[in-house]
Amino acid sequence: MTPRQPAVQVNAIPETYPLSVQAALRSITWPADQVHLLHRLDADSGLFTSPDGRLYAHVENEGHLLVEHLSDGRYQIPFSFTPLLPGPFLTKTERQPIWTFERPNWLAHSSESDRPNATAESTVSEQPLYLAPNDAALLSPALHSPDGIRYDKHRKTYIDTPDGTVMVRKNATGQYEQTSATARNISTLLFEQIPGTKLWRRKTRESADSRESSHQEKRKASSDRPENKQGSSKRPHLEEGADTHLALTQSLLSDNPDAINLSYSLWRNWGRSIQPPLGQHIEIDGQYYRIVPQDLSDNPRLVYLQHPLFSPALYDAFEFMLRDNPSLQPKWAVKRNNQWTVLDNIAPLEMPITQYIARTFKYLSDQSVSSLARAMFNQANHSEIIQGRGLALMTQIFRYWGDRDLRRASQRELVDPLLMLRNLATRSASPRETTLEIPSTLGEGLMRLDLDPGRFPQHWNEYAAEPTVPRLRWLFSNVLEDDGYVIDLMDAALWKDGLLFHREKIDYMFMLKLPSIINGRIQRSPDTASELSHAMWQLRVGEQKKPLSTYRDEQKIIYLLGGTQTDALRQTTLFIVRDK
Incomplete structure (x- = not known):
């Protein structure tokens, strides 16, 4: 008897590849609720190791993804479930410990x-x-x-x-x-x-073209109107030296004059019906909300609501929070009509501190950006532990950086990196010493600022072709001017190795000298003031056009030393340190 063939034959279905990039990535993503188990390799790499020794990268908008370090130095996402198709390579985000990647063509679009x-005739x-x-x-x-x-x-x-x-x-x-x-x-x-x-x-x-035409007509009409004169319709400047909290409160209330609908606000889950015995709290609708510590004796109109899962006390945790989970940052609460109102529609900080700095001072090296961010955080409260006063001060500075035309600079030292530099002369064994050791980027406080030639290659290449002191003076002049400083012209014959400059709305003068550097030590003059002639001291400089001697008498001259330095990795930077 001939054996019967089965009516149905069963064949193995070929393995299918996920058409959704999210589905592919989820299979190699470290669980978000276990990120604390990852070990950060260093502060700037954005790379982590898991307890089992595997390597993960913090990828923007995707979380922490499994990666492989290839022999050529590149990092690749291992798509092991698609053996015939390669995984994408990662690209490091400039100045940030975050990675991105370009989707491969087969994962570029949704299924x-x-x-x-989607219609059949529509292309992907x-x-x-x-x-x-x-x-x-x-x-x-x-x-x-x-x-x-x-x-x-x-x-x-x-x-x-x-x-x-x-x-x-x-x-x-x-x-x-x-x-x-x-x-x-x-x-x-x-x-x-x-x-x-x-x-x-x-x-x-058709509708897009119509809208663009309308937009251009409106833009043309607005450009034809005469400019508003000062004080006509612009928001008034904040007064110089005004109390930080008061000035910021007035600005926030001006930006948010109407009551805000808070019916769906997640911050309401932060409250407790019974006031806890520890910490400072405010009461809103019968619930007690913890705030970032600050002096409440003067009945402030601005406080910061603190997320119950995060304390913004120390810099590293605060900076990582702004990068990885900014929803944990404190929220503004302002007192209006003797009642607290939470400004839930705007976040106090839109980005990490390092990103504010890198966006504002485009020529700083990555190391200087990181050092400056830490110094700003610590100096805001003159402590490594931040409080409400320090957060308000930093917020004021960042808002001023973003809109220098309508906002007035605070007199605080945080408003400009050069004002934050530590005085090297006070660290010297003798104030009259004629040389100073060039400090490293490590140490307590902001010891130096470095400008990265890779961010101004044209200026640098012109100097490198003729590396003389006059060309170095020209290089610093161009770079500082590009970064927003105003160079006050001085007769080069009177001061061949120096620059005098200021920044608008900051009532200080900066005097930069470019002396010789021998064996890692920079030459300095015991008395820089004696090098300037009487005529130079009478020069009217700065935004206020005051005599230079007036800035000297008011102790508003910052004496700086600068030059070029090459590190052990043969990377050259322009450095600036503070002499006194």
Whole structure:
């Protein structure tokens, strides 16, 4: 009897590859609730080791992903579940311990199942990159904003469409267009809000062109209007030397004059019905909320609500929080009509301290950015432990840096890095010593500032072709001027190796000398003032056009020393230290 063949043959189904990049990454992502178990290799690499010895990288918007260190120095995400397809390579974010990567083509776009309304004739490149539903669930609710804009923990913006959630950014014309934290060369898709809803939709080319034309007409009309005279409609300057909390409170109340709907605010979960015995608290609607410590004896109008899971006391923890989980940062609470109101629609700090510094002082080296950030944090309260007063002071400084035209600088030393430099002469065995050892970047306080030639290659190459003292003076002059300082012209024949400069709205003068450097020690004059002639002291300089001698008498001249230095790794920097 001939054996019967089975009616149905069973074959192994080939392994399929995940079409969603989120699904692929989740399989190699370290659990978010166990990040504390990872060991950070160093403060700036963004690399970690797990208890079992595997290597992880902190990837923007993705968490901590498993990576492999290749022999050529590159880092690659190991997609072991796709043996025929290589994983993407990581790229280090400049000045930040964060990595990014470009999605490979086979993972560049969502699958058809993620785009229910995609038509067969539509090309993949014309479709939005929809966020995975489980990732979209981690965003802030759309009902928190009038236009339905949603945010992730890095304050990146997203919108909901009938087909899914899309990451967007506001372009130069004020329109929202598709963007991506990982993919490059994506289609420029514009979106508009659906009237009467918090949903958005794709713009047609006709409506986009019409909106752009209207925008250009408005821009032209505004440029044809005469400029407002000082004091007409601009927000008034904050008074010089005003109390930090009072000035910041007035500014916040001016920015937020109306009551804020706090019905859905997550901060309400921070309160307790019974006031705890430890710490300082304020009462809102019968609940007690812990605040960052500060002096409450003068009945302040501004405090910082403290997240119950995070204390912002020390710099490292505070900086890492701003990078990894900024939702844990304190929130502003201002007293209005004798009642506390939490400003839930704005965060006190939009980015890490290092990022504020790198954005403002573009030529500083990475090491100087890191050192300056730590020094700012510690000096804000003259302690390594931050308090409400120090947070308010730093916030004021960052707001001034972001809008120097409408805000007035505080007299505090934190307003400019050169004012924060420690005086090297006080560390010398003898104040009359003619040389000083060039300090390293390590040490207590801000010992030096380094400017990275890689950030101004054209200026540096012109100097390097003729490395003389006059060319070094020219180099420092150009770099400082590019970074916002005003060079006060002096006769080079009277002071060949020096520069005099200031920054607008800061009532100090900086006097930089570029002396010889021998065996790691820099030459200095015991009395720099004696080198200047009587005529030079009578020069009217600075924003106030005061005689230079007046700045001397008011002890508002900062004496600096500078030059070039090459480290053991053959990296050359321009350094500046403070003589006295």
